[in-house]
Amino acid sequence: MRILVMGGSGLIGAHTADVLRARGHEVTTAARSAQAGVDRLLDVTRASVDEMRVVLAGQDGVVLATRTDEQRPLPKPIYPAFRRDMVDPVVRLFSAARLEGLGRGVVMGSYYTYFDRVRPQWRLAERHTYVRCRVEQAREGRAAAGAGLPVAVIELPFVVGRAGDRVPNWAGGLERWARSRAPLVAPAGGTAVVSALGVATVAAEALEGASGADIPVADENLSWAAFLARVAAVVGRPRPVRRLPAGVLRGGLRGGGVLADLFRKESGINPAHFADLLTAELFIEPAAGRSLDAAFRESFG
Template identity: 55%
Template sequence: MKILVVGASGLLGQHTVTQLQRRGHVTTALARTDRPGIDHALDVSAASVGDWREVLAGHDGVVFAAGLDDRRPLRRPAYPTLRRANVEPVVALLTAARQEGLTRAAVIGSYFTCIHRHHPTWHLAIRHPYIRSRVEQAQEGRAAAGPNLPVAVLEVPFVFGAAIGRRPDWCRPLESWARSRWPLYAPDGSTAVTSARHVAEVAVTALEHASGEDLPVVEDNLSWQDMIARVASAVHRARPVRRLPSAVLRTALHLAGSLESLTGHQSGLTLAHLPDLLLHDLHLDPGPAAGLGLPGRPNLLDTAIAESLGR
């Protein structure tokens, strides 16, 4: 197959290109900025359907591994910016892919779409602009692709791993804290986690199978205490992780949200509602994605944690 990878200079994009090439596929790497290893430079937030058709001509499939995550405070209101980054480029891309006759596509999204699907009473897409953008990304992207272009949506949780010039942004403050002499605290609740390599494996296999499913991508479900403890161990600063009272977490995030409002900013995950999310068990069942990794290979999570921390 010949596959276009959008966002090929990012952490997940680089791993996806590598995994495609390992399996004998031809890749075209596209990113916002021209650099070694990038075949096309294109601002995806400004690209028209015509721009995408020109790039997509002659390809069998496409992976969208770009977009804006939930950890960057944005000017209030945050949703229009998130829509321009996460929804509109996917709609234009998949419209062009349908018109060019591509036969498969994968969108690397967020595990919050899975949690939203299984817990509709939490009203996540109403409370959090980032989650709304990811839900609409999947819905509107598939509508643009039409019935003859299957679109796999990878629902990706916290990712560990590294690539050239790339580590998860959220790892840096966590690493600094773990290396310090400060005590470690974590709230109740838990999250799914995975490695960048596993995300790439699932993406490539989904393309090979022309899957159109929602694919939760998970290698383990960890309590927040377990996750912080594993990071501390990886930097050789293992020590107990104490329980952070829920009331302290709620107060801290409420104050942070008030400060955001005063400065005219808003996070993709609304801070006032974030404790209600973090204090739950945000677990994933891999479901259809369970068979889409590489059979027989060991869990790569510990290796990926060490890579994330520059070890």
Template identity: 65%
Template sequence: MRILVVGGTGLIGSHVVDVLRERGHAATTLARTAGPTVDHPLDLGSASTDELRPLLAGHDGVVYATRADEQRLLRKPIYPKLRRDIVDPVVRLFTAAREQGLTCGVVMGSYYTYHDRLHPQWRLPAHHAYIRCRLEQAREGRAAAGPGLPVAVLELPFIFGRAGDRVSNWVGPLDRWARSRAPLLVPAGGTAAASARSVADVAVDALEQRRGEDIPVGDENLTWSEMITRIAGAVDRRRRVGRLPAAAVRTVARLGGAFQALGRKQSGINPAHLADLLLAELFIEPTTGRSLDPALRATFIEPTAAAGHESPRG
């Protein structure tokens, strides 16, 4: 197969390119910034369907692996801006892919859509504009692709690993915190986590099998305490991780919401409801069973001054 990887120089996209080539497929890359490994420098956020068609010509499939930052503060109302960044480019991409006759596709999504299916009573899309946009991204992207172009949506949690200087955008703050002398205090909940390599393996499997369903991806389920303990160990600052009372977590979240309101700003994840997510066990079942240790060591092998480039938590 010949596959176009959008975001092919990012953390996950780079691993997808590697796995494709290891399995004997051809991979071409599209990224916002020109570089030695970029075949097509183009900002997908502003690219039209007409611009995308010739880039997709001759390909069998396409992978959408660009990042979306749910914590970025924007002026109210945030939903139209997030939709423009998250939903619209995918619709244009898969419209062009359908018109060029592509037969498989993958979108790197978020595990929040998985948890919305499991827990509709949480009303996640009503509370969080980012999650609403992720749901619309999957639904409208598939509608644009049509029945002849199955699109697998990989529902991704926290992603560990490294591709050159590319790491997840939450790595820098956690790296500094783990190396500091500040107390390590965390909520009671937890999260699924996966390596960028595992995500790439699942993505290429989906392309080869022309899968078109939602695919949650997780290597391990970790409580926040387990996750921070392992990060502290990776940076050789092993120490006790304490528990934050739920009341304290909720108070801090409410204060964050009040601060945003005063500044007339919003983030994709609403701070007023963030405590509910932090205190929940956002686990994925089943997991792959792969150990995160190699990816965790690669993530924190050196101070990550370059952190913040690619692929945060889903």
């Protein structure tokens, strides 16, 4: 197959391109800025349907692997900006893909949509603009694609690994903390974790099978304490991780929310409810059980 990978210079996009090529597919990469490994320049957040059709022409499938920062504070109200960056481009992309006769697509999404589906009592889409837009992204993107173009949504948890000089955007701060002499503290709860290579493999399988499913992925489920301890061990500064009391966490996040309100800003994840997420077990079952040792070393070693 001929596959276009949008966001092909990023951590997940680069791995996806490599895996697809290794499986015998012809891959074209696109990104908003010129750099090694990028074949075509296209800013998906700004490109029109006609501009997208140009890069999609002759392709059999498309992968959208661009990233959105859910924690970025923006002036209120933030929904129009998040929708402009997350939902509208996907609608245009799959409208263009349908017009060009593509037969399959993959969107790199978020595991928050998985939990919004299986834990409706958490009211994630109602409480968090980022989650609302992820839900709309999947629904409206599939509607634009139509029945003849199945679109799989890979629901991503924390992703570890490296592609060239690209590591997870949160890795630098966590590594500096782990290397410091500061005590390590973590709340109750935890998260699913997957390697970038694991994500790429699942994406390739979804394309080959023309899947239109929601696909939650996890290699391991880790408590936050275990996650932080693993990073500390990789950087050569192993030490105990103390429990962060839930009250302290809630107070700190609430204070940050009040400060943001004073400046009339907000982020995609609502600080008033963020502690509920951090203290929950954001685990995906069953986890694949693939070892993450190499991916942790790549991210933090």
